[in-house]
Amino acid sequence: MSLPKTFDNPYFQPRHQILHEKMNPVLKMLCELSQASQSFLILWEDDYHQLYDLEKEAHFHLNIDHQIFSVRFSKLNQEVIYVPNLKFHTLFQNISFFKSYTDNEQLLIYPILDRNNKVKGIAGIVLTQVIDSAFDQLMKHMDSIGTYLNHLYLDFFDSQRRELPGYLNMENLPTSFFEFEVDADQELHYNHFSKNLIRKHPGFSNDCSAEKRVANVLSMPIADFYSLIQKIRDNQSMEYVYSCSNNLGEKKYFIVRLHISRVQEGRYRCLGVLEDFTIQKAYGSVLDQMIFDISHVMRRPVVTMKGLTNLIDIDKFEKDDLRHIAEKIKSVSEEMEEYIRAMFKIYEAKQEAIYHL
Structure with a gap:
């Protein structure tokens, strides 16, 4: 059945209507399960307030001052809060929405959090009386439905952001990203790759x-x-x-x-x-090999030539001795040149292989 609606906000937005239709069945169910006279949802940063009245079977969207809600409730933790006497509780005093409750009503509220774990709203029920034997069950109902309302809120505003022209579609980023949520039972939620x-x-x-x-x-x-x-x-x-x-x-x-x-x-x-970073890893391996080759393999012929030149003493060596040393130097230098050419070809081939990774 489509319930009658009352709107008291000249700035009511179409997306509020969509959110209103999503949340109303849950608020109605919350009232029926708890036998509460009213249930409500307030999202102060979006200037949104919704109330369901069990007796009138009507839901309302009111124009209220959301700033005071932000100041009073933004520091709450995400757990069910029980208020035994609404009239005398300092947290709810001087708030116009609660001034109409004058018969010592009781209240259960559940903070609504965003993706950054910041309180952005509250959901609650107004009770005229609570039977002691049913109190634990009532707290469980509030916790369960409050959690569900929070998920609806997150899903709704995530979808709204994806439809905005300025929204960044991460699929367009030149990178490999993923996101997921995991709970205490190691079960996954909202996973995306x-x-x-x-x-x-x-x-x-x-x-x-x-x-x-x-x-x-x-x-x-x-x-x-x-x-x-x-x-x-x-x-x-x-x-x-x-x-x-x-x-x-x-x-x-x-x-x-x-x-x-x-x-x-x-x-x-x-x-x-x-x-x-497979390519970077491969480059690092090649660089390590080059450092090893330069410091060990190429160093040997250089040290050999240096040692031979230190032996040369023009005044003490015969011509044949000098010719022999020169031939050694020539042989070692040709060996080093040949090795440099071979090493260049090896590293060139490794570079080509890296480019095709």
Whole structure:
């Protein structure tokens, strides 16, 4: 059934209407489960407020002062908060929205967080009375539905940002990126891998599951990764290097750069970039070989020539002796020239091989 609506905001926006339709069934369900007289959702940065009244079976969008909500509630943690007496609680005093409640109503609220773990709104229910035996169940209902409202909020505004003209589509970036969320049960949520990553990483295939993809791109099981990050409080960055082989047995080297943020207790969001530095690794190996050849192999004939020239003393050597030393120097110099030519061809071939990686 389509419920009657009342709008008291001359600046009501079309996207508010879309959000209103998404949230209203959840607020209605919250009222029915808890037998609360009203449920509400306030998103102060978007100037949005929605209220559902169980008795009137109507939902409203009101024009209220959202600034005071931001000041009062932006420091909350994401957990259900119980207010035993709304009338005398300092957090809710002098707020016009709550002034109409004068019969010692009780309140349950649940903070709504954005992707950066910042409080952007609150959801709540207004209760005239609470039966002690049902209180624990009521708290569970509020926590469960509050979490679902938070996911709806995040999904809605993520989709809105993707549709904005100025939104940066990360698929257009010339890099291999990925993102996912992982919870305390090591289950994945909102996982996404760029086309560039799927194309370049040896561990990806069309029938590869999300769990397998994450394990491949991280080069460790999800359980091990979760154990590594679960001590993170807010935000943290990390990077590391690993290697893996493709179907042809060719070894690839990757560096992973990760930014990890805690979405809520026990749940983390990971945004990462994967860089293939196989070419750089190959260049490094060639450079190491060149340094070794110059410092060891080429040094031998140079030292030999230097030693021969030190033996030359024009006043003490006969002509035949000088001719013999000169022939030695010529032989050693020709050997060094031949080696330099061979070394150049070897490094030229290695360079061509690197370009085709």
